[in-house]
Amino acid sequence: MFIKLYLIALPVFFAIDMVWLGLIAKNFYRNQIGFLMTPTVNWVAAIIFYLLFIVGLVLFVIAPAIEKGSWVHAVLFGALFGLISYATYDLTNLATIKDWPILVTIVDLAWGALLAASVSTVTYFIASKTL
Secondary structure, eight states, X not given: OXXXXXXXXXXXHHHHHHHIIIXXXXXXXXXXXXXXXXXXXXXXXXXXXXXXXXXXXXXXXXXXHXXXXXXXXXXXXXXXXXXXXXXXXHHHHHHHSTTOOHHHHHHHHHHHHHHHHHHHHXXXXXXXXXX
């Protein structure tokens, strides 16, 4: 079951996050923290984060939501998982990096919650119909 849920969540996650990073927030991060950004993305690190984040979503949110038969569980616990995960990064940066913008932290926390809730819910509904 884990592998099937993972393989559903993976493209859902990438599709949603790529819309955010490639279209909606394309210039936001460069404008806010461009002074800290490297000219080239470390794709290995990015991919490892994404793969691990989806493992967490499947184990802690999506599989339990499927077991409970509750899309509400997927929404609420997905949002909480995303909030906590993104807070780990952003609040640590806010605490330790000089001139880290509070706006980036606020936007990222909201995005993490929305992204994880969306991925969890969409995956829940796809899995409910196909598994």
